[in-house]
Amino acid sequence: MSTVTEVTPPAQAETSGAEAGRAAIINDFSIVACTKNGSGSQTANLTILRSFFKMGIPVVGKNLFPSNIQGRPTWYTIRASKDGYVARTDAAEITISLNPEGAQDDYNKTAPGGVFIYSETGDRDSVKVDMHRKDVSHYPLPVKKIADPLEKDAKLRTYGRNMAYVGALAWLIDIDRSVIEAALRYHFKGKDKPVQSNMAIVNAAYNWAAQNWTKTDPFRVEKMNATEGLIVLDGNTAGALGAIYGGVNFVAWYPITPATSLADALGDYLPILRKSPDGKPTYSVIQSEDELAAAGMIIGAGWAGARSMTSTSGPGISLMSEFTGYAYFAEIPCVIWDVTRMGPSTGLPTRVSQGDVLKAYYLGHGDTKNICLLPSSVYECFEMGWKAQDVAEKFQTPVFVLSDLDIGMNNWMSKPFDYPETPLERGKVLTEADLERLKGFARYRDVDGDGVGYRTLPGNKHPFSAYFTRGSGHNETAGLTEKSPEWVANMNRLGRKFESARTHLAQICAPVVDEVEGAEIAIISFGSTDPAIVEARSRLAKEGYKISYLRIKALPLANEIKDFVAKHKHVHVIEMNHDAQMLQLLRLHMPDMATKLHACNLCDGLPLTAKWVSQAILK
Amino acid sequence: MTTETPTAPLPTAKANIPNINRPLPVKPAAPAVNRIGLAKPDYNGNESTLCNGCGHDSISAQIISAMYELGVNPNSMIKLSGIGCSSKSPAYFMNRSFGINTLHGRMPSIATGALITNHTLQGIGVSGDGDTGSIGFGQYKHLLRRNLRMIYIIENNGVYGLTKGQFSATSDQGAVLKHAGRNDYMPIDMCLEAIISGCGFVARSFSGNAKQVVSLLKMAYAHRGTAVLDIISPCVTFNNKEDSTKSYDWGRNHDERINDFGFVPNYEEITIDDFQESEDKVVTMHDGSRIVLNKVSAGHDPTDINAAIKLCMDAREQKRFITGLIYVNPNSPSLAELEEVNNDVPLAHIPNEQLRPSKASLDKLNAGWK
Ligand SMILES: Cc1ncc(C[n+]2csc(CCOP(=O)(O)OP(=O)(O)O)c2C)c(N)n1
Ligand code: SF4
Ligand SMILES: [Mg+2]
Numbered sequence: 004m005s006t007v008t009e010v011t012p013p014a015q016a017e018t019s020g021a022e023a024g025r026a027a028i029i030n031d032f033s034i035v036a037c038t039k040n041g042s043g044s045q046t047a048n049l050t051i052l053r054s055f056f057k058m059g060i061p062v063v064g065k066n067l068f069p070s071n072i073q074g075r076p077t078w079y080t081i082r083a084s085k086d087g088y089v090a091r092t093d094a095a096e097i098t099i100s101l102n103p104e105g106a107q108d109d110y111n112k113t114a115p116g117g118v119f120i121y122s123e124t125g126d127r128d129s130v131k132v133d134m135h136r137k138d139v140s141h142y143p144l145p146v147k148k149i150a151d152p153l154e155k156d157a158k159l160r161t162y163g164r165n166m167a168y169v170g171a172l173a174w175l176i177d178i179d180r181s182v183i184e185a186a187l188r189y190h191f192k193g194k195d196k197p198v199q200s201n202m203a204i205v206n207a208a209y210n211w212a213a214q215n216w217t218k219t220d221p222f223r224v225e226k227m228n229a230t231e232g233l234i235v236l237d238g239n240t241a242g243a244l245g246a247i248y249g250g251v252n253f254v255a256w257y258p259i260t261p262a263t264s265l266a267d268a269l270g271d272y273l274p275i276l277r278k279s280p281d282g283k284p285t286y287s288v289i290q291s292e293d294e295l296a297a298a299g300m301i302i303g304a305g306w307a308g309a310r311s312m313t314s315t316s317g318p319g320i321s322l323m324s325e326f327t328g329y330a331y332f333a334e335i336p337c338v339i340w341d342v343t344r345m346g347p348s349t350g351l352p353t354r355v356s357q358g359d360v361l362k363a364y365y366l367g368h369g370d371t372k373n374i375c376l377l378p379s380s381v382y383e384c385f386e387m388g389w390k391a392q393d394v395a396e397k398f399q400t401p402v403f404v405l406s407d408l409d410i411g412m413n414n415w416m417s418k419p420f421d422y423p424e425t426p427l428e429r430g431k432v433l434t435e436a437d438l439e440r441l442k443g444f445a446r447y448r449d450v451d452g453d454g455v456g457y458r459t460l461p462g463n464k465h466p467f468s469a470y471f472t473r474g475s476g477h478n479e480t481a482g483l484t485e486k487s488p489e490w491v492a493n494m495n496r497l498g499r500k501f502e503s504a505r506t507h508l509a510q511i512c513a514p515v516v517d518e519v520e521g522a523e524i525a526i527i528s529f530g531s532t533d534p535a536i537v538e539a540r541s542r543l544a545k546e547g548y549k550i551s552y553l554r555i556k557a558l559p560l561a562n563e564i565k566d567f568v569a570k571h572k573h574v575h576v577i578e579m580n581h582d583a584q585m586l587q588l589l590r591l592h593m594p595d596m597a598t599k600l601h602a603c604n605l606c607d608g609l610p611l612t613a614k615w616v617s618q619a620i621l622k
Numbered sequence: 623m624t625t626e627t628p629t630a631p632l633p634t635a636k637a638n639i640p641n642i643n644r645p646l647p648v649k650p651a652a653p654a655v656n657r658i659g660l661a662k663p664d665y666n667g668n669e670s671t672l673c674n675g676c677g678h679d680s681i682s683a684q685i686i687s688a689m690y691e692l693g694v695n696p697n698s699m700i701k702l703s704g705i706g707c708s709s710k711s712p713a714y715f716m717n718r719s720f721g722i723n724t725l726h727g728r729m730p731s732i733a734t735g736a737l738i739t740n741h742t743l744q745g746i747g748v749s750g751d752g753d754t755g756s757i758g759f760g761q762y763k764h765l766l767r768r769n770l771r772m773i774y775i776i777e778n779n780g781v782y783g784l785t786k787g788q789f790s791a792t793s794d795q796g797a798v799l800k801h802a803g804r805n806d807y808m809p810i811d812m813c814l815e816a817i818i819s820g821c822g823f824v825a826r827s828f829s830g831n832a833k834q835v836v837s838l839l840k841m842a843y844a845h846r847g848t849a850v851l852d853i854i855s856p857c858v859t860f861n862n863k864e865d866s867t868k869s870y871d872w873g874r875n876h877d878e879r880i881n882d883f884g885f886v887p888n889y890e891e892i893t894i895d896d897f898q899e900s901e902d903k904v905v906t907m908h909d910g911s912r913i914v915l916n917k918v919s920a921g922h923d924p925t926d927i928n929a930a931i932k933l934c935m936d937a938r939e940q941k942r943f944i945t946g947l948i949y950v951n952p953n954s955p956s957l958a959e960l961e962e963v964n965n966d967v968p969l970a971h972i973p974n975e976q977l978r979p980s981k982a983s984l985d986k987l988n989a990g991w992k
Contacts, residue, residue, distance in 0.1 A: 234991035248984065250977030252969045253739055255731075276979040285972045287738050287961045291731065292764040299724070299731025299761070306722060306732070307700075307739035308970030310977070329725055419988035422981045427974045460970060461700045461720040462740050468697065471713055473723040483713065 025116070025221045028096075030060045030085040032222050034172070035095035037109045038165060039102045041073035046190060046201070047165035048079040052414060053186035054178050055083050056235050059227040063089035063534075064414040065610065070260070070353045076105045087229060089415065090535035091610040096222060097176075099168050100130045101146065107132040113139055118175070118220045120168060122146045140220040142212075144171050149211050150204045166201050170208025175216065177223045180209065234419050238384040238410035239314075242340060243268035244420065245388015246312055247276055250427050251338070253309035254288040255300035257319060260352045261408035262342040265314035266290075294319035298326035298339070302401075305330070305337040306472060308432075308460040310392045312338035317346040317359055320366065327401050328367025329474045332497075334447070334456070336395035336402075336430070339363075343407040345608050354608030355408040357530055360584040363403040364558050370494065374504050375403040375558040376512055379533040381417040383556070384410060389423050390511055396430035398455060398504050407579075409531045409610045431457045438465040446470045446481040447493060454500030501559060509561035515554040516567060522549035524620065525571035527564070527600075529555040529585060531610060532577050538613035539620070550620065555585070560592045568596050575603040575620050579611060657693035657889070665690045667715040677829035677855030677870075678708050678777045682715040684832050685746065685775075688839035689716060692887060699744045700736060704729040704758055706784045708750035708777035708855070727758025730765035733772055734957070740968040741958035744843065745772030752782045755791035755810050766819035769847035771956040773839065776812050776850070777829070779857035780868035787860035794867050799860065813948050814934040816850040817927065822951040823849035824930070826944060828873040829856065834945060840885050841947070846908035847956045854943070867943065876943040880922040880933065883947060884914040907952045915947075924950045 034051065038044035048064060055062040060083045067078040080095055082088070094114035100106045100121040110132045113119055116139070121130040123143035134141055146164040154163040173180055184202055191197040243265050254273075256266040270288055277285045291297040294315050301311035315323070320341050330337055343359045345351035350358075363375050374394060376387040387404050395402040431451075433444055438459070444467070447456045456479075459468040470481040477493065478484040528536055533554060540550050553567045568574050568589075576586040583602035590597040603619045605611060655661050665686045670679050689699070696718035703709035705726035712721045724732040729747050737745050754762045754776050765774070781799065782788040789802045791810045798804050816824045823845040825838045835853060842849035856862050856870045864871035888910035903915040905925060915924070922933055930949035937944045963969055 232992075234988055236991050244987070248978055250974065252972060252977060253735060255735065276983055277977075279967070279972065279976055284962055285969070285976050287963050287969060289734065289738070289961070292760060295728065296731040296734075296761055296764065299728045300735035300738075303722075303724075303732035303735025303737075304739040304969075305735070307736040307743075309735070309739040311735065311739075325725055326728070333722075419991075420984060422984050423978070427978060429974070459720075460740075461736065462698070462743055462968070462970065464697050466697070466718060469718050469720045471721040471723070474725065475723070 027223050028221045029223050029225050030083050030227060032096035033080055033082040033092050033094075034097040034099065035109070036079045036099040036168065037076055037102050037106065038079070039073075039161075040069055040071060040075045040077040042101075042165065043162035044077070044079065044101070044165045046162065047169050048081065049190055049414070050169055050183060050186045051172065051178075052081050053189055053235065054182045055081070055224060056230050056416065057182045057185055058179065058224060059230050060085065060224060061087040061089065061229050061416060063416065065091060065409070066413060067609075068353050070351070076102045083224060085227060085229070088534070088538040088613065090538045091612050093612050093614055097172075099172070100132075101165065101168065103128065103130050106130045110134065110136070116221075118142065118222060120144055120171065120175070122164070124148070142171070142175065142216050144168060144208070145211075149208050153203050153207060154200070163204050166204040167208040170205035171212040171216075173205065174209045174212035175218060175220070175222075177225070179226075180205065230416060232419065233416045235414055235416055236381050237264070237412055237414050238378065238381045238406055239265035239342065239412060240268040241381045241384035241417070241420070242314070242378070242388045242404065242406060242411070244272060245385035246338070246392065247272055248423055249310065249389025249392035251310045251312050251392060252286040253301065253304035253311040254286070254313065255291045255297040255304075255311070256288075256313050257291050257294045257297050257315065259294075259316045259319050261344055261412045262314040262316045262319070262340065264412060265340055265342060294322040295326065298323040301337040301339075302326055302330045302335050305335045305395070306461070308462075310396065311336075312340065312392070314340035314342060316342050316344045316352075317350065318348070320359055320362060324366050325368070327373065328369065328371050330401045331367050331371045331373065332474050333472050334399040334458075335472070336399050338391045338395050338402050338404065340404045340406060342411040343405060345606075351608050353408070355531065355610055356579050356606055356608065357405070357407060357532070358580040358584070358606065359405060360578075360580065361587065363405055364588065366403075372501055372559065373401055373403055374398065374508065375405050377405050377529040377556055377558070378410060379530050379554060380410065381415045382420065385420040387512070393425070393428040394504070394508070394511075397428050397507070398500060399430060399458060400500075405530065407531050431455060433457050433459050433463075433468075435463060435465040435468070438463070438467050443467045445479045447477065447496070448479040449496050449499065453503040454496050454498070455503065505559040505561065508557040508559070509563065512557035514556060514561050514564055514567075517552045518567070518570070519549045519551045522551040523572040524549070525551040525553065525567065525574045526577055526620065527553050527555065527568075527574055527585075527589065528577040532579060535611035535613050535616045536577060539616035542613060543617055543620070558588070560588065564589070565593045565596070568593060568599060572599065573601060574599050575601050577603045577611070577616060577619070579606055580604060581606040656690055658695055660690070660693075660696075662686065662690045664718060665696065665716050667717050668713050670711070670714040672707055672710065673859050675858040676707065677779060677857070678711050679714065680829040680832065681748075681775065681777055681835065681853055681855055682711045684835040685715045685839060687832070688836045688843070691836070692840055692843060694744070694843065698742065699746060702729050702733050702736070702745055702747040704749050704753035706750035706753045706782070707857070708748055708779075708783070709753055711748050711777070727753050727756070728761055729753070730758065730761035730770075734765065734768065734770050737770055737772060738958060738961060738963060738969065740970040741771070741963055742968050745770070747772055747774045749774065749776050750783070750790075751776060751778040751780060751792040751812070752790040755812060759791070759810075763815065763819045766816055766821040766848050766850070768957040769820065769822065769954050771845070771847055771958060772849070773842045774848055774850050776852045777855040778812065778852055778868065779855050779861055780809070780866060781857050781861035783857045783860060792868075797866060809938070811934055811938050812852040813850065814931065814938070817930055817934070817949050820954070821850050821949070822847050822954045824949040825850070825947045826852045826854070828854045828877055828943070828945055830870060830873050831877060831945065834879070837883065837885055838947065840887065841883075841907070841911070841913055844888065844907040844909050844911035846952055847954055867941065872943065878942055878944050880944050880946040880948065881924065882916045882921070884916070886912040886914065905950055905952060913947070913950065922946070922948070924948055927951070
């Protein structure tokens with residue numbers, strides 16, 4: 004434990020900021036706010052984030068929070084990047100320290116030449132650390148003295164104190180206060196009262212800083228024009244909306260971090276967006292007793308003709324294993340969002356990983372393979388939200404969407420969502436009229452040669468419509484069978500269906516390929532590793548390195564990935580899990596080129612940085 | 623797309639249920655039809671593969687009778703089950719209804735999803751004592767708590783039939799089985815569990831008592847929420863020794879009817895005046911059907927929850943095999959009603975135009991996040 008008994012006064016900055024000859028650093032730094040979990044710092048942090056965005060500065064916000072509810076340290080990082088980089092960086096240039104616990108560590112981690120703003124309250128909430136660093140500019144902030152008199156409601160005072168650092172920071176780095184007010188107005192959905200009470204604290208802190216601080220650091224923001232037309236949102240909200248625009252009409256779920264906010268967003272937006280002309284809901288959402296029941300409910304719903312989904316994370320995925328195998332074999336559509344967190348077991352529930360790739364792909368028992376969509380951004384969460392619904396019904400099978408905590412729970416800039424360009428694809432469903440024409444049907448017969456049979460929905464009034472669904476061996480007409488040839492034929496058809504899915508996904512979720520002329524090195528990746536790779540490639544390109552990049556958007560793997568690998572000498576498979584899971588799938592997909600593929604994986608609970616990516620490729 | 627048309631002969635239903643307990647069908651003079659014009663064989667299923675004499679087959683036959691007599695449209699009914707010998711039986715009745723044989727113990731969750739998606743369908747679920755009382759106990763309780771409208775039959779034989787004779791959660795305490803040895807644990811009373819979980823229709827019967835089972839099934843069909851029928855259904859192969867409370871001998875010798883009742887379906891026009899005695903108690907079900915309890919004072923009043931609980935507790939302690947309607951409360955709203963999907967168009971039939979919100983709504987949202 005780092006107990007600091009002797010507190011040294013802040014060292015005088017030697018390299019004291021712009022005035023001392025250091026060039027100003029504009030729109031290119033990170034801020035980390037270290038606060039107490041549950042102290043309501045979210046409003047303050049989102050206000051800073053939204054202010055940068057409104058000033059036209061590319062920005063990203065990441066919440067690094069502990070797995071408990073109140074009191075423990077939590078960190079929120081905001082990166083402003085004139086170049087548009089949105090990956091995590093190793094250290095923040097500006098540390099705002101409001102939580103004495105762990106403050107020394109936060110201080111020590113501040114980037115060289117950085118800023119340390121700390122609460123000085125004269126009581127046990129004061130940050131007392133050994134401020135020995137001469138490269139750092141120190142700014143004490145009496146948050147209680149500034150904010151408490153302006154907040155009559157004692158219960159809201161901790162919130163108010165967080166707004167004090169917003170105001171002081173505004174003075175220090177030049178955030179326009181009218182922009183802060185606009186950001187607050189956004190946050191409070193236009194409600195005047197909270198905007199005004201928060202602005203009062205922001206102004207007081209701004210004035211206090213103006214009178215008491217001398218700027219000795221080089222960091223500043225300036226208006227630019229790089230966020231025009233963009234939106235800021237988290238991936239879980241985007242995924243929920245994608246599903247809603249994809250026509251989801253049955254949701255069953257069980258709370259689990261980091262998937263809960265996806266179900267919450269469904270609960271928030273469905274009532275607004277999905278009412279029938281007579282005002283009735285066109286959906287149903289059930290919080291089930293566990294993930295097992297959630298899986299059962301969405302499968303029952305999919306069988307009966309709903310577009311159904313659930314959202315969960317690792318432990319829930321494990322509980323859904325038997326049901327996924329069932330739905331795969333009985334051929335029932337449903338969508339399962341896995342907002343991946345760190346495993347195994349309960350793992351690190353509030354940290355990120357991509358550790359469920361193999362699990363989701365093979366979930367079930369006895370030769371199951373599942374379609375997985377792999378979003379890498381908020382935009383793709385929306386897009387795959389609706390596409391997953393189409394794919395599930397088209398192929399009559401469970402479809403996984405593997406998002407993760409970083410995309411799902413953090414705030415990202417995005418292009419505005421595009422309205423789905425294709426109509427809802429409901430798959431092969433026979434109506435009463437079809438049955439009358441056909442005089443019957445065989446549920447599992449491969450009529451079209453794509454491995455996908457025709458189904459009827461319970462409630463179909465035609466006397467020939469009914470069939471019996473089971474997870475046990477069945478023949479073309481859905482009859483129970485234990486005959487080997489019938490079993491083999493059915494499994495072969497499922498194999499054909501999977502190949503049809505591979506072809507289809509290669510069109511609607513095609514790999515994103517950026518081939519560099521003459522490159523021998525390439526990267527293959529998927530999901531939320533993308534921002535770090537984009538930044539690393541761009542920095543390395545400036546140093547003269549030629550590196551191609553292919554980003555996978557779906558499983559089963561598209562065949563064209565083989566062509567890409569064939570064109571390069573070394574292909575680094577970048578992923579955030581311990582066992583290089585995607586690498587394993589790629590090697591199975593192209594055994595003849597297996598030795599070209601190199602593991603490039605890190606699993607430490609944190610989003611990747613460009614620095615790590617560069618070093619990992621060049622080593 | 624090829625031009626090949628999917629054609630398959632429909633399996634022709636055969637009523638060939640090997641069953642020693644089922645009363646032999648009396649051949650009607652003319653092919654009788656019910657009120658929707660279907661003959662009884664229209665309610666048949668495939669040939670059973672269960673052991674000769676298995677109680678489960680009698681229950682299949684009783685389901686066929688009840689649904690035929692009620693004039694239920696097979697197209698508006700879905701059959702559900704878990705895994706077990708009992709859970710196989712939906713294949714042995716009502717071939718013209720959709721069926722789904724789910725996972726061991728997980729039929730309730732499938733039923734919930736399916737019947738919320740299409741609440742106009744009537745669900746009939748068949749489970750076993752292992753399927754419901756052991757692996758599926760959690761889902762059973764939550765199904766009841768949510769009050770999904772369906773008939774939930776537990777074909778209770780006090781043993782795992784399909785896996786060959788292990789103890790189940792309803793096996794008698796002290797029972798000895800060939801391979802399983804001695805059971806030291808208290809049996810779970812499925813009816814008691816249902817009542818305390820908020821179930822509004824709880825009955826117990828015996829697969830050998832066709833008349834009672836058929837009546838209870840008809841009443842269950844009229845119930846607004848989940849209707850539980852705990853039907854003792856002997857396993858002739860693994861648990862039919864006379865000292866077993868789940869054996870045929872026990873059932874025949876100990877069947878103690880706690881009430882007599884008549885059932886007036888909602889499509890029959892009979893006025894209350896037609897009931898003869900003043901002591902008769904009439905329970906009006908949500909769909910307008912009526913249960914007429916004859917001389918309630920002499921027996922058990924199934925509308926009294928405390929009496930129902932006490933009856934179950936006493937019966938378990940005294941090893942009494944009580945049968946009949948144990949508890950009824952026709953008034954609790956079903957899950958579909960609570961979820962407000964209870965309008966004319968089931969979720970499954972909502973047109974695509976109503977499933978995808980407008981482009982304008984997305985534009986508005988996009989603008990809001992700027
Ligand atoms: C997850 C799982 N575990 C175990 C089994 C094996 N299994 C099949 S049926 C059964 C017991 C069935 O007992 P019960 O529900 O009482 O039905 P019965 O055969 O007695 O009618 C078991 C353990 C299974 N199918 N699935
Ligand atoms: S083993 Fe028992 S429960 Fe199973 S079919 Fe035979 S008699 Fe019935
Ligand atoms: Mg049993």
